[in-house]
Amino acid sequence: MDITKYKPFLFDTIHTVFRADSPTGYIAEVDKAVCGILDQLGYPVEHTEKGGIMVTVDGQDNSRSLALLAHVDTLGAMVRSITDDGELKFTVVGSPSIPTLDGEYCRIRTRDGKTYTGTFLSASPAIHVFPDAGTRPRDEENMIVRIDEEVHSKEDVQKLGICPGDYLFFEPRTTITDSGFLKSRFIDDKGSASCLLTILKILKEEGLKPRYRTRFFFSVYEECGHGASYLPDDVREVIAVDMGCIGLDLSCTEYDVSICAKDSGGPYDYGMTSELVRLAKENGLNYAVDIYPRYHSDVYAALCGGGNVKGALFGPGVHASHGMERTHYKGLENTIRLGLLYMGCDK
Numbered sequence: 001m002d003i004t005k006y007k008p009f010l011f012d013t014i015h016t017v018f019r020a021d022s023p024t025g026y027i028a029e030v031d032k033a034v035c036g037i038l039d040q041l042g043y044p045v046e047h048t049e050k051g052g053i054m055v056t057v058d059g060q061d062n063s064r065s066l067a068l069l070a071h072v073d074t075l076g077a078m079v080r081s082i083t084d085d086g087e088l089k090f091t092v093v094g095s096p097s098i099p100t101l102d103g104e105y106c107r108i109r110t111r112d113g114k115t116y117t118g119t120f121l122s123a124s125p126a127i128h129v130f131p132d133a134g135t136r137p138r139d140e141e142n143m144i145v146r147i148d149e150e151v152h153s154k155e156d157v158q159k160l161g162i163c164p165g166d167y168l169f170f171e172p173r174t175t176i177t178d179s180g181f182l183k184s185r186f187i188d189d190k191g192s193a194s195c196l197l198t199i200l201k202i203l204k205e206e207g208l209k210p211r212y213r214t215r216f217f218f219s220v221y222e223e224c225g226h227g228a229s230y231l232p233d234d235v236r237e238v239i240a241v242d243m244g245c246i247g248l249d250l251s252c253t254e255y256d257v258s259i260c261a262k263d264s265g266g267p268y269d270y271g272m273t274s275e276l277v278r279l280a281k282e283n284g285l286n287y288a289v290d291i292y293p294r295y296h297s298d299v300y301a302a303l304c305g306g307g308n309v310k311g312a313l314f315g316p317g318v319h320a321s322h323g324m325e326r327t328h329y330k331g332l333e334n335t336i337r338l339g340l341l342y343m344g345c346d347k
C-alpha cells in the first residue's frame with residue numbers, strides 16, 4: 001500500500017498533538033487533542049481511571065486482542081521551591097537531558113489556572129560575571145528558572161500565585177523541515193502516537209479490518225514507569241510503539257523503524273519479534289534490530305502489572321532522545337507500515 005497520501009494527515013496530527021502540554025500527570029490538554037482527532041475519525045473512546053485513552057477496532061477474529069501502545073505523556077518539570085531572590089528551583093518530571101534545558105523557554109502553570117513564562121538557566125548564567133559560567137554542572141542543584149515578571153523576592157513570586165508543585169512546560173519547538181526531518185522535543189512518544197492515529201485514519205479510509213481485535217491505547221504515566229500497567233483481560237499480545245534508540249554501536253538511523261530485541265526489562269517475546277523482523281524484511285522496509293541499553297517500555301509496565309500477555313516493541317529511530325530530538329518522515333512511514341503489516345492490514 002502506498003501510504004504517502006496520508007503524509008499531510010500525519011503532519012497535521014503531529015502539530016496538534018505536540019502542541020498540547022503533557023508532562024506526566026498533567027494530561028487534560030493532550031487528552032482533548034487526541035480525543036478531538038479520534039472523534040473526527042469517528043472512533044468511540046474509552047478512558048482508564050488514570051486517564052489512558054483507548055480505542056477498540058473489531059477484527060476478523062475477536063476471540064483475542066492485540067494492543068498497540070503509544071504514550072502521550074512527556075517530560076517536564078515542577079516547581080520545587082522559590083529562592084529568596086525570586087527564582088524557581090525545580091524537580092524534573094521523567095528524565096529529560098537536563099543540560100539541554102539550559103536556555104530553554106518554559107511556561108509556569110499555577111493550580112488556579114494562571115500561566116507565566118520563564119527560562120531555564122544555569123545559576124551562573126552570565127559569562128561576563130561568573131567564572132564558572134561555562135563549567136558549572138547543568139543539573140537540578142545548579143540551575144534555576146527565571147520568571148518573566150518583576151519579582152525580586154520569594155514574596156513577590158508567591159503574590160503571583162506560584163507555588164511548589166506547579167508544572168513547568170518546556171517549549172516543544174516542533175519543526176518539520178523541507179528535507180523531511182521532524183525536530184522537536186517529545187518525539188518520544190508523540191511521534192509514535194501520531195503514527196497510531198494515522199493507522200486509525202488508514203483503517204477507516206481504506207475499509208481495512210485487522211486480523212484480531214485491536215486495542216489502540218494511548219497511555220499516560222509511561223515516563224514514570226507504570227503507563228500500561230492495566231490492560232483489559234482480552235489482550236494477549238502487546239506492542240509498545242515507542243522511539244527507537246540511536247547511538248554508540250546500535251544500528252538504527254532516523255530513517256528506520258527500529259525493532260527492539262531486548263532492553264533493560266529483558267528480551268521481548270521471541271516469536272513476535274521474529275515475526276516483526278520477517279515482515280519488515282519481506283516487505284522491503286528500512287528497519288534495524290537493536291538492543292537498547294538504557295530503556296524500559298510500556299510492555300514492561302504491562303507485564304509488571306500482572307498482564308497475561310507477551311510483548312514486542314518497534315518505533316521510529318529518534319536521535320538525541322530526551323533532549324533535542326529528531327527523526328525523519330521515512331522512520332515514521334516505516335513505523336506505520338510495520339504496524340499495518342503486523343495487524344494483517346497492508347493489502
Ligand SMILES: [Zn+2]
Pocket residue numbers: 071188189242243
Ligand atoms: Zn517513550
